[in-house]
Amino acid sequence: MIFVTGGSGLVGSFLIPALVARGLKVRALYRKQIPAIAPAEAVEWVEGDLRDTLLLKSALEGVTHVFHCAGLVSYAPQDEEALLQVNVEGTAAVVDACLEQPGVRLCYVSSVAALGGGSKTQGAGTAPNAPEVLDEQSKWELGAAHGAYATSKYLAELEVWRGVSEGLWAVMVNPSVILGPADWLRSSTRLFRYAWQEHYFYTPGSINVVDVRDVIELMMRLTLNQNTAGERYILNGATLPLQEFLSQAATCFGKKPPTIEVPEWAAETIWRLEHARSLMTGARPLITKDTARAGRHPIVYKASKVQQATGHQFRPLPETIAWCCRELKMAERASHKTS
Numbered sequence: 001m002i003f004v005t006g007g008s009g010l011v012g013s014f015l016i017p018a019l020v021a022r023g024l025k026v027r028a029l030y031r032k033q034i035p036a037i038a039p040a041e042a043v044e045w046v047e048g049d050l051r052d053t054l055l056l057k058s059a060l061e062g063v064t065h066v067f068h069c070a071g072l073v074s075y076a077p078q079d080e081e082a083l084l085q086v087n088v089e090g091t092a093a094v095v096d097a098c099l100e101q102p103g104v105r106l107c108y109v110s111s112v113a114a115l116g117g118g119s120k121t122q123g124a125g126t127a128p129n130a131p132e133v134l135d136e137q138s139k140w141e142l143g144a145a146h147g148a149y150a151t152s153k154y155l156a157e158l159e160v161w162r163g164v165s166e167g168l169w170a171v172m173v174n175p176s177v178i179l180g181p182a183d184w185l186r187s188s189t190r191l192f193r194y195a196w197q198e199h200y201f202y203t204p205g206s207i208n209v210v211d212v213r214d215v216i217e218l219m220m221r222l223t224l225n226q227n228t229a230g231e232r233y234i235l236n237g238a239t240l241p242l243q244e245f246l247s248q249a250a251t252c253f254g255k256k257p258p259t260i261e262v263p264e265w266a267a268e269t270i271w272r273l274e275h276a277r278s279l280m281t282g283a284r285p286l287i288t289k290d291t292a293r294a295g296r297h298p299i300v301y302k303a304s305k306v307q308q309a310t311g312h313q314f315r316p317l318p319e320t321i322a323w324c325c326r327e328l329k330m331a332e333r334a335s336h337k338t339s
Helices: 008-023 051-060 077-099 149-166 187-196 212-225 242-252 265-280 291-293 306-308 317-336
Strands: 002-006 028-029 043-047 065-068 107-108 133-134 171-176 177-179 205-210 231-235 238-241 300-301
Touching: 008 212, 028 077, 028 177, 051 077, 051 171, 065 212, 077 107, 077 149, 077 212, 107 149, 107 212, 171 212, 177 187, 177 212, 177 317, 187 242, 187 317, 205 212, 205 231, 205 242, 205 300, 205 317, 212 231, 212 306, 231 306, 238 242, 238 300, 242 317
Parallel strands: 002 028, 002 065, 028 043, 065 107, 107 171, 133 300, 171 231, 177 205
Antiparallel strands: 205 238
């Protein structure tokens, strides 16, 4: 029996059908509504909260593998407490439940955000705007300024390492921005919606991306087929300027790509205005300090460790974009027919 958290999220919604296709029995946690991602009889759905320790203990009975995909991704100041509750306390509860099940294997979906980075100054002899290269050995700088989301994922990883020190079999994957045809009002799929809407503006900087199908394949291979535990693996398929990504997506949709670069001073002004509006109205800001500065300091995440361990080759980015655009266009046409 396989237990999955976060079944309605981007990773979970692709992982569960992949597990079912292998003929594996799946039990999955949901909160509000059972997602329509697999035949109802193929998945044993459990309703509840990730931090409910008694529920998790019961849900893990007879389970051999746990894929902990649930997590909150937010850069809004209002969600700082929720990030700690879901990402840190929720992961701690999953780890504790796993420790009570001898022999269980845990795969935790972390993020490249947990590696830190982006705050180092250029050293002597370093070319201007040279990218910072990070791998699994990169150290979290305790004195650096980290966003609430990145901090929550780092602290969540510490909970998994705690479990490993207590005898838990666990691996962690650190994907970059995951691309997949999901709800484009949520998570990274909003990048495709931005391209679809033909916005004029883009922010300078780079973006690291990975196909959700690569993420799923590697999660299953590392957890179900391999015996190496106590490791984490960066999952990153490509690094490119954000403008180039948006242009490729827009072209694939048959839309006009963004052409006007937002200068740094404008981005800094906008996030401050949005922060003030958020404090006065309670509404979530359209842009935050973290999102305004994301990609400004170029970072390249090396995925050579997972490639050496598995022999996996990441899908080419044009293939991923074409797949996402095709599926999203089909979903958009279907929604118009039913509305």
